[in-house]
Amino acid sequence: MSAVGPGGAEGIDLSLDADQQAVAELFDGFFANECPVSVVRGAEPLGFDRALWDALGALGAPGMGSPEDQGGGGASLADLLVVAEAVGRAIAPVPLVDHLVATRLFPDEELISGELVGGVALQPAAADGTWRLVPTGAVADVVVGVDGDQVVAVRSEAPGSGPRNHADQPLADRSARAGERTVLGPATRFDEALDEWRTLTAAALVGIAERSLQMGVAYATERHQFGVPIGSFQAVQHLLADLPGLIDGARLLAHRAAWAATLPVDQRVVDVDDNEFTDPTVLASMAFLFAGEAAAAATDRSLHVHGGYGYAEEYDIQLYFRRARGWRLVAGPPAAERARLADLLLGPASTPSPAPAGAAR
Amino acid sequence: MNFSLTPEAQAYRATVRRIIAEAVTPEAIDRMHSTGTFDVPELTQALAREGLLERAVPGRGGGDPIELWLLFSELEKAGAPYDGISVALMVAGVINAVGTEEQKERIIPTITSGQALVCMGYSEPDSGSDVAAATTRAVRDGDEWVIDGAKMWTTMAHEATWLILLTRTNTEVAKHRGLTMFILPMDTPGITVAPVHTMGTERTNATWYDGVRVGDDAVLGDVDGGWRTMTVALAFERGVMGGTNAGVPLLRHFRAWADEVGLLDDPTVRDHIARTAIDNQVAALLTMRAAWIAATGGLPGLEGSMVKVFATEAYQRAARAFQEAAGPEGLLQFHEPGAAADGFVDYDARHSPVTTIYGGTSEINRNNIAERHLGLPKARS
Ligand SMILES: Cc1cc2nc3c(=O)[nH]c(=O)nc-3n(C[C@H](O)[C@H](O)[C@H](O)COP(=O)(O)OP(=O)(O)OC[C@H]3O[C@@H](n4cnc5c(N)ncnc54)[C@H](O)[C@@H]3O)c2cc1C
Numbered sequence: 001m002s003a004v005g006p007g008g009a010e011g012i013d014l015s016l017d018a019d020q021q022a023v024a025e026l027f028d029g030f031f032a033n034e035c036p037v038s039v040v041r042g043a044e045p046l047g048f049d050r051a052l053w054d055a056l057g058a059l060g061a062p063g064m065g066s067p068e069d070q071g072g073g074g075a076s077l078a079d080l081l082v083v084a085e086a087v088g089r090a091i092a093p094v095p096l097v098d099h100l101v102a103t104r105l106f107p108d109e110e111l112i113s114g115e116l117v118g119g120v121a122l123q124p125a126a127a128d129g130t131w132r133l134v135p136t137g138a139v140a141d142v143v144v145g146v147d148g149d150q151v152v153a154v155r156s157e158a159p160g161s162g163p164r165n166h167a168d169q170p171l172a173d174r175s176a177r178a179g180e181r182t183v184l185g186p187a188t189r190f191d192e193a194l195d196e197w198r199t200l201t202a203a204a205l206v207g208i209a210e211r212s213l214q215m216g217v218a219y220a221t222e223r224h225q226f227g228v229p230i231g232s233f234q235a236v237q238h239l240l241a242d243l244p245g246l247i248d249g250a251r252l253l254a255h256r257a258a259w260a261a262t263l264p265v266d267q268r269v270v271d272v273d274d275n276e277f278t279d280p281t282v283l284a285s286m287a288f289l290f291a292g293e294a295a296a297a298a299t300d301r302s303l304h305v306h307g308g309y310g311y312a313e314e315y316d317i318q319l320y321f322r323r324a325r326g327w328r329l330v331a332g333p334p335a336a337e338r339a340r341l342a343d344l345l346l347g348p349a350s351t352p353s354p355a356p357a358g359a360a361r
Numbered sequence: 362m363n364f365s366l367t368p369e370a371q372a373y374r375a376t377v378r379r380i381i382a383e384a385v386t387p388e389a390i391d392r393m394h395s396t397g398t399f400d401v402p403e404l405t406q407a408l409a410r411e412g413l414l415e416r417a418v419p420g421r422g423g424g425d426p427i428e429l430w431l432l433f434s435e436l437e438k439a440g441a442p443y444d445g446i447s448v449a450l451m452v453a454g455v456i457n458a459v460g461t462e463e464q465k466e467r468i469i470p471t472i473t474s475g476q477a478l479v480c481m482g483y484s485e486p487d488s489g490s491d492v493a494a495a496t497t498r499a500v501r502d503g504d505e506w507v508i509d510g511a512k513m514w515t516t517m518a519h520e521a522t523w524l525i526l527l528t529r530t531n532t533e534v535a536k537h538r539g540l541t542m543f544i545l546p547m548d549t550p551g552i553t554v555a556p557v558h559t560m561g562t563e564r565t566n567a568t569w570y571d572g573v574r575v576g577d578d579a580v581l582g583d584v585d586g587g588w589r590t591m592t593v594a595l596a597f598e599r600g601v602m603g604g605t606n607a608g609v610p611l612l613r614h615f616r617a618w619a620d621e622v623g624l625l626d627d628p629t630v631r632d633h634i635a636r637t638a639i640d641n642q643v644a645a646l647l648t649m650r651a652a653w654i655a656a657t658g659g660l661p662g663l664e665g666s667m668v669k670v671f672a673t674e675a676y677q678r679a680a681r682a683f684q685e686a687a688g689p690e691g692l693l694q695f696h697e698p699g700a701a702a703d704g705f706v707d708y709d710a711r712h713s714p715v716t717t718i719y720g721g722t723s724e725i726n727r728n729n730i731a732e733r734h735l736g737l738p739k740a741r742s
Contacts, residue, residue, distance in 0.1 A: 010363075010365065010367045010368075011363070011365065011366065011367040011370065011427070012363060012364060012365070012366065012427065012649065012652075012653050012656075013362060013363040013653070014362050014363075014364075014649070014650050014653050015362070016362070078362065213735075217735050217736070217737065220737060221736075221737065221738065228738070229737075229738045231731075231737040231738050232737070232738040232739060232740055233740070234724075234728070234731075234740045236737075237727065237728070237731035237732070237735075237737050237740060238724070238727045238731065240731060240735055240737070241670075241726075241727035241728075241730040241731040241734075241735065242670065242671075242727070244667055244730060244734055244735070245647060245667035245668065245670060245671040245730075246671070248647065248650070248664075248667065249643035249644075249646060249647050249671065250643075252362075252643070252646040252647070252649075252650060253639075253642065253643060253646060255362040255364075256362070256364050256646060259362060259363065259364050260364075272612060272613070272616060272634075272638055273609075273612075273613040273616070273617075274438065274609070274613075275438065275606070275609045275612075275638075275641045275642060275645055277642055283642075286638070286639045286642055289635075289639060290639050290643060335632060338631075338632050338635040338636065339628065339631060339632065339635070341635045341638070341639075342631035342632065342634055342635040345634065345635065345638055346616070346625060346631065346634065349625070349626040349628075349631065350626055
């Protein structure tokens with residue numbers, strides 16, 4: 001979105017614009033109909049539902065984020081955030097976030113139409129050309145990622161299965177070398193794609209957190225103990241009352257990251273001392289980290305409020321709990337991401353393995 | 362979403378920054394910490410001279426919530442005192458909303474000209490969170506009211522010209538219905554002020570009221586309508602007028618010091634800095650949202666509760682992490698040789714505990730969010 005808000009009015013506007021509201025309603029409605037939680041469960045353990053993917057294709061979702069002159073929907077990153085949040089709310093077993101990011105970098109016709117599924121390798125290929133644990137590796141027809149000093153798109157047959165994992169995600173190793181390989185440019189071209197992945201995944205995690213909070217509130221209202229709803233116990237109330245601030249904060253950060261990506265490069269500010277950040281890379285990292293914390297907290301607490309039932313497979317909160325971790329940790333340890341953020345904020349550390357705190361003086 | 366300030370708002374912010382840079386000298390900050398009086402008269406007067414106080418009064422000189430937010434976040438980020446200014450502006454806003462014409466003319470200009478500070482007498486020795494349980498009595502006597510009782514935590518009472526005082530005028534009705542608010546001069550006979558010193562350098566006061574006589578012109582709002590006046594006041598206060606950016610000067614002071622002493626390469630320190638920077642940005646965005654809601658005609662009470670709970674607890678986490686990272690130097694106070702961040706690490710570790718207490722404790726704010734935002738059943742209490 002430009003620096004001029006919806007309707008041409010300038011100044012702060014933290015609402016979704018009319019189009020985005022319509023998109024949110026469309027996707028929430030779509031997932032409510034096409035992706036009840038039985039679909040999520042039915043797609044386990046692979047974590048991919050082909051029929052749901054095809055239905056999304058019919059909506060034009062796979063190409064939404066690609067330029068219109070290439071047959072895409074021309075949606076902005078901010079618009080896609082709204083879609084990613086809906087995916088998170090429904091924990092839909094479709095790799096839409098990864099596909100959108102791959103397709104924006106590699107606007108292949110069959111990816112835009114959704115005939116092919118796209119994915120991104122979040123870590124560079126190892127020396128032998130293996131992309132380890134690609135989040136969509138079991139199902140993606142095309143994987144985009146870094147190999148050496150280049151970013152490449154590799155089309156090859158998806159294995160269709162992968163290691164069983166915490167979140168029932170279609171994780172699998174893929175090769176950056178075997179298959180039909182297109183060189184997209186120098187490796188640095190992938191940086192922006194990773195920023196987009198972090199920003200969109202932040203939104204998906206916001207969706208997970210929001211729905212988990214709703215489930216906790218609903219359960220606390222229905223469930224009675226000692227003759228009263230458990231939601232009238234202050235200890236229960238306060239577990240849940242922290243969450244709206246975390247969720248709203250994460251959503252605002254993700255949208256700020258998307259907004260910052262539209263600013264001219266010479267207006268990008270990183271000022272820790274003044275708490276002023278308009279750099280999309282910094283904000284994407286912050287949004288991803290903070291949304292990850294919010295989703296972890298929301299699922300922890302909501303599950304806890306469900307008591308023993310929260311631990312039972314039959315209850316849905318466990319599905320959210322596991323995805324809140326899986327969708328985040330595919331990118332690596334949060335501490336490593338915070339170290340990267342610190343480098344962006346402070347410049348790189350001058351000594352690689354410094355003495356422990358205090359010893360320097 | 363659009364996060365850009367209008368050119369007017371940017372110009373306003375630049376003015377505020379210039380005034381702060383001129384008036385809030387290191388000496389002024391030092392004086393504030395050594396006296397415990399968190400007010401810099403040069404700053405209040407400079408803001409008044411440029412018309413910014415008048416302009417900031419809610420419902421009066423524009424009272425643009427975006428400007429209010431910018432004013433207070435700039436003050437906070439600079440480590441400048443803002444409590445005196447925020448209470449004064451809040452009270453001016455309340456007078457403007459519920460006061461008589463005579464009160465508006467008599468009182469508001471003394472505030473917006475930067476001459477008069479206001480102190481706030483809500484809390485009592487036996488009622489804090491349950492503020493509506495106030496027992497300070499105001500009794501009718503002919504044309505006058507006679508006030509007797511005691512207040513606690515009457516911050517700025519030793520400097521203020523005016524006092525806004527919550528009293529009980531009716532003991533026969535439910536506690537919220539028998540309250541009346543007064544606004545009176547602090548030099549009215551019968552008021553006693555004694556200092557209460559705190560762990561975090563800030564001075565506050567205990568105040569006593571012994572046969573204090575005022576006329577009807579001191580009643581602010583309706584007799585027995587004090588709760589409504591309180592509600593108006595709280596709506597201004599929460600979220601926008603300070604208390605949500607304290608992590609910013611803390612991080613700035615700590616980072617500069619860590620750089621100086623070679624701690625900035627320590628991975629644990631870098632991790633804390635990254636976390637604090639994220640929390641600071643989230644606090645700023647949630648504050649911005651409260652301001653935006655107010656600017657678009659809403660009442661950001663619940664959003665204010667959310668940002669207050671989040672920002673104050675994040676500030677406490679950061680203050681603790683940085684003090685631990687600093688080691689013994691983090692114990693040293695202002696002016697002691699070698700003190701971490703010139704003593705700010707010690708100061709923030711001392712000051713941060715109060716931020717989850719005053720202005721509505723975290724628990725009171727969580728109660729609000731649970732019942733009014735999440736719609737959970739009312740707690741049994
Ligand atoms: C430095 C300082 C300056 C202040 N300045 C002013 C001022 O200028 N004017 C003024 O009027 N007041 C002022 N206050 C008072 C402040 O508003 C109160 O301290 C605050 O509202 C809490 O009240 P209390 O201290 O009586 O604590 P209590 O209300 O006694 O609370 C004690 C503990 O019990 C918890 N608790 C209370 N009720 C509940 C509940 N329903 N559910 C769950 N937990 C609960 C609280 O969260 C808290 O942890 C100031 C306080 C301080 C420390």
